[in-house]
Amino acid sequence: MNALELTDVRKVYTMGDDSEVVALDRASLTIGSDEIVALVGPSGSGKTTLCSIAGGILRATEGRVVVADEDISAYSEKELTRFRQRMVGFVFQSVNLVPFLTARENLLVVDELGQRRGKAAQQRADELLEELGLADRAKNLPSQLSGGQRQRVAIGRALMNDPKLVLFDEPTSALDTKLGEQVMDLIRTEMKRRGTAAIVVTHDERILHYCDRSVHITDGVLAA
Amino acid sequence: MYLALKEMARSKVRFGLLVAAIALLVFLILFQQSLQNGLITGFIGAIRNQNSPVLVYSVDGQRVIQGSVLTPDLEAAARGVDGVGEVGRIGQGTFTALPTAERLGGASETFDTSVIGYDLGEDGRGLGSPTSLSAGRYPAADNEAVASSSDQASGFDLGDTIRILPGDEVITIVGLADDAQLNVTPTLFASYTTYEAAVASANPDARGLLPNVLAMAPAEGTTPEQLVANVNAASPDLDALTRADAEANTPGVSQVRQSFQLIFLLYGLVVPCVTGLFFLIVTFQKANTLTLLRAVGAPSSRLVGSLLAQVALILGSGIALGALLYYPISQQRLGGIQLRFETSAAIFWAVLLLVLGVGSALLAARRVLAIDPIEATTGAGVGR
Ligand SMILES: Nc1ncnc2c1ncn2[C@@H]1O[C@H](COP(=O)(O)OP(=O)(O)OP(=O)(O)O)[C@@H](O)[C@H]1O
Ligand SMILES: [Mg+2]
Numbered sequence: 001m002n003a004l005e006l007t008d009v010r011k012v013y014t015m016g017d018d019s020e021v022v023a024l025d026r027a028s029l030t031i032g033s034d035e036i037v038a039l040v041g042p043s044g045s046g047k048t049t050l051c052s053i054a055g056g057i058l059r060a061t062e063g064r065v066v067v068a069d070e071d072i073s074a075y076s077e078k079e080l081t082r083f084r085q086r087m088v089g090f091v092f093q094s095v096n097l098v099p100f101l102t103a104r105e106n107l108l109v110v111d112e113l114g115q116r117r118g119k120a121a122q123q124r125a126d127e128l129l130e131e132l133g134l135a136d137r138a139k140n141l142p143s144q145l146s147g148g149q150r151q152r153v154a155i156g157r158a159l160m161n162d163p164k165l166v167l168f169d170e171p172t173s174a175l176d177t178k179l180g181e182q183v184m185d186l187i188r189t190e191m192k193r194r195g196t197a198a199i200v201v202t203h204d205e206r207i208l209h210y211c212d213r214s215v216h217i218t219d220g221v222l223a224a
Numbered sequence: 225m226y227l228a229l230k231e232m233a234r235s236k237v238r239f240g241l242l243v244a245a246i247a248l249l250v251f252l253i254l255f256q257q258s259l260q261n262g263l264i265t266g267f268i269g270a271i272r273n274q275n276s277p278v279l280v281y282s283v284d285g286q287r288v289i290q291g292s293v294l295t296p297d298l299e300a301a302a303r304g305v306d307g308v309g310e311v312g313r314i315g316q317g318t319f320t321a322l323p324t325a326e327r328l329g330g331a332s333e334t335f336d337t338s339v340i341g342y343d344l345g346e347d348g349r350g351l352g353s354p355t356s357l358s359a360g361r362y363p364a365a366d367n368e369a370v371a372s373s374s375d376q377a378s379g380f381d382l383g384d385t386i387r388i389l390p391g392d393e394v395i396t397i398v399g400l401a402d403d404a405q406l407n408v409t410p411t412l413f414a415s416y417t418t419y420e421a422a423v424a425s426a427n428p429d430a431r432g433l434l435p436n437v438l439a440m441a442p443a444e445g446t447t448p449e450q451l452v453a454n455v456n457a458a459s460p461d462l463d464a465l466t467r468a469d470a471e472a473n474t475p476g477v478s479q480v481r482q483s484f485q486l487i488f489l490l491y492g493l494v495v496p497c498v499t500g501l502f503f504l505i506v507t508f509q510k511a512n513t514l515t516l517l518r519a520v521g522a523p524s525s526r527l528v529g530s531l532l533a534q535v536a537l538i539l540g541s542g543i544a545l546g547a548l549l550y551y552p553i554s555q556q557r558l559g560g561i562q563l564r565f566e567t568s569a570a571i572f573w574a575v576l577l578l579v580l581g582v583g584s585a586l587l588a589a590r591r592v593l594a595i596d597p598i599e600a601t602t603g604a605g606v607g608r
Contacts, residue, residue: 052601057519078523084597085521092519092600095512100234101227112226113522141234157520169601 001069003165003197004031004054009063011049011220023049024060025220031165033068034195036188038208041217047201048093050217051167054199055088056080068164085114089158089166093173096154097142103153104129104138110160121160128156132186148179155187159194166191166198172207184210227517228530228537231510239534242502243542246495246581250546250573253491257569258554260484262561263408267480268471269372270340270406270413276312276351276439277448279470280455281463285436287473289316289340289406292436292463302438302462305454307446312343312351313435315419318409319426320389323379334389335378338411339369341419342439351439354413360399366418370399374562375410386412391425393418408560440464495577500584503535507588514592519600528589535585536578543574 011024023046031037039047052058053065056072059080065073072083084090097106104125111121129138132152142150151171158166168187172180184200184207191198200211208214216223232239265272271279271289280302285292294302303311321337342352348362358373360382371380380386386395395412405411414422416435423430442451448466455464465473472478507514514527547570554565 048601052598057597057601081518081521081523081597083521084519090520090600092516093602095516095600098227098513098516100231100513105230109227109517109522110520113517113526114520161521 001033002030002066003033003035003068004029004199005064005066006030006050006054007064007066009050009053009060009065011046011053011058012061022220024053026063027217027220027222029215029222031197031199033164033197034192035213036191036198036200036211038211038214039199039201039217040203040205040208040214043203045217046220047217048169049220050222051169051199051201054165055090055167056083057090085110086161087164089161089163091151091154091158091166091168091171093169096157097150099142102139102141103134103145103149103156106142106153107156107160110157114161124160124162125156128159131190132156147175148183151175151183152186155183155190159190159196162194163196166196168198168200170201170203172202172204177206180204180207181210227527228533232534232537238506239538242499242538243545245498246539246542246577247545247549249491249495249498250543250577251549253488253573254547254550254566254570255553255563256484256487256491257573258563258566259558259561260480261566261569262558262563263480264477265403266374266405266408266561268406268474268477269403270338270354270411271467271471271474273355273401273404274352274413274439274467275349275355276314276441277467278440278442278451278455279314279465279467280438280440281436281465281470283461283463285463286475287463287465287470288475289314289436290318293434294436294438295434298459298461299435299438301459302440302455302464305451305458307443307451307454308440309443309446310351310441312345312439313341313416314352314437314439315341315416315423315433315435316406316437317419317423317426318407319422321410321412322387322389323384324387324394325379325381325384328379335375336409337386337388338406338409339388339395339419339422340406340411340413341416341422342413344415351441352413354399354401354404356401357399358402360397362399363414363418364398366415366421367393367395368398369395369412369414369418370401370404371397371413372404372411373400373402374405374557374560376400378410380410380412388422388425391428393422393425395422403562492576492580496580496584499535499539499581500587503531503585503588504591507531507591511591511595514595515597515600518595519597524593524595527592527595531589531592532582532585535582539578539581543577547574 006027006029009027013021041047053060107125129135172183188210281292282294319337320334322334343350348364354370384397442448452464455462554563
């Protein structure tokens with residue numbers, strides 16, 4: 001079972017004046033079930049677009065999207081919401097935490113608004129916080145955490161639903177080099193421990209060695 | 225619920241202020257509601273809470289008891305119509321009266337006092353008498369009266385005597401009736417003869433006193449409405465009204481009602497506006513959070529549910545707090561007007577404001593539904 005299979009995926013934005021922006025052009029990509037793939041490319045090349053399509057936030061204009069054997073190409077809005085809830089984890093480029101919830105609650109809210117497993121979810125949140133070295137910060141609000149700690153909470157949030165595929169959109173861009181490497185190390189450890197696949201979007205060549213392989217994208221076109 | 229409660233717990237001041245604002249508005253609404261009811265009851269309580277189903281005025285009187293005068297011709301015409309069961313005379317005048325109770329220490333002031341004279345009947349409960357008493361008994365003889373209970377403290381209590389000035393006509397209070405004032409003055413229900421004596425004592429020159437109004441009850445098989453129609457058909461100078469119409473058509477009553485209704489309408493708009501705007505602003509402010517939650521798989525229905533739970537909770541608390549604040553005030557008298565905690569009004573307003581408030585929050589709910597999770601992926605988040 002592959003974590004992700006993109007086949008000839010296109011994403012075309014139609015602008016107000018009927019001009020078209022091709023954000024993703026016939027992209028095909030297969031990611032194994034526990035592979036960590038770096039997605040590298042210049043700004044505006046389509047990295048976020050690819051992740052959004054793989055994660056079911058955005059629908060492709062054309063092509064087939066299969067995540068863990070589930071073909072989501074023709075899913076409705078509702079089905080995509082359910083899919084995101086069950087199958088994928090996200091760490092976004094900027095806003096990742098609910099400001100009025102503590103670290104622990106930021107993990108729990110995923111379950112609360114989704115699958116509602118109750119006790120099991122609480123146990124999982126505590127385990128994750130422990131693993132991420134945040135056990136003593138569980139009751140802190142995001143504003144009371146450092147940038148690196150916040151990013152770790154976001155990683156914990158992304159792992160709450162036991163996803164088959166985790167999408168990291170520039171997880172280290174807001175962190176200094178040392179912290180960035182710590183976070184990448186953590187991501188690799190967590191992914192490998194669980195055997196979960198991941199796409200890590202980055203500009204930073206120095207963190208490529210934390211990934212199993214890298215894929216380059218330019219103007220919406222993929223190249224290994 | 226989780227998200228809704230956590231958010232409110234973390235922004236106690238913000239949500240607390242809204243609760244306080246709603247509580248204040250609810251307090252004002254309830255206060256004005258009972259002010260209106262107290263005022264109207266003070267004006268026409270003596271009409272509402274007397275036992276005659278039909279009152280016959282002269283057209284000239286313009287539906288003011290004291291202004292209406294029934295000449296013998298008119299009285300005979302009214303008495304002669306079909307469907308009349310019982311008839312009694314009512315005379316009403318406003319007098320300067322001096323309570324003379326000893327506990328007042330002789331230093332009491334005088335009051336404008338309404339004396340309503342009616343035909344006592346065998347048990348003092350003739351037409352025009354108070355429907356029920358809160359204390360004492362009905363008058364059994366001349367110079368005895370039932371007084372409006374709200375003036376107890378001013379020297380109109382059970383056993384007190386009242387002197388009609390000028391002159392020395394003295395009336396003894398033998399019973400009390402709630403909500404029985406006329407024109408927001410102390411009101412005495414006495415025999416028709418007592419009324420005549422009071423007029424004579426205050427104005428020795430008065431001659432040929434006529435009844436102001438006839439109190440009527442329909443005969444078996446006739447409704448008050450039919451009787452009213454029959455009387456009005458008998459003479460163009462007669463103006464018969466059912467008790468409820470007499471009450472509602474007393475000059476001033478409908479104007480008071482209308483003024484208050486305008487005030488209520490304004491409050492009825494302000495509460496949902498405040499609530500709706502508040503939640504709209506809050507929703508805008510946390511658009512980032514909502515987008516994030518949608519992106520990680522929260523169904524929009526859950527987020528809307530959470531919003532509406534907050535609205536209901538805030539409104540509920542505000543209404544409860546407002547009612548609680550109002551309770552002690554409602555036990556007071558305000559310039560001769562008896563306030564009262566009106567449970568049915570409180571429930572009516574609670575339901576109305578809840579419905580309007582939740583309705584107004586639908587604007588915010590629409591914002592929540594319109595959120596596109598894709599915005600969570602754009603670098604700077606929502607609102608870039
Ligand atoms: N909603 C949209 N409407 C129109 N064009 C869009 C939209 N979103 C993205 N695009 C365009 O699609 C292309 C790819 O955008 P995308 O956000 O995927 O780039 P990126 O590789 O993530 O860039 P960055 O490194 O700056 O985050 C860009 O040219 C962008 O302008
Ligand atoms: Mg991007």
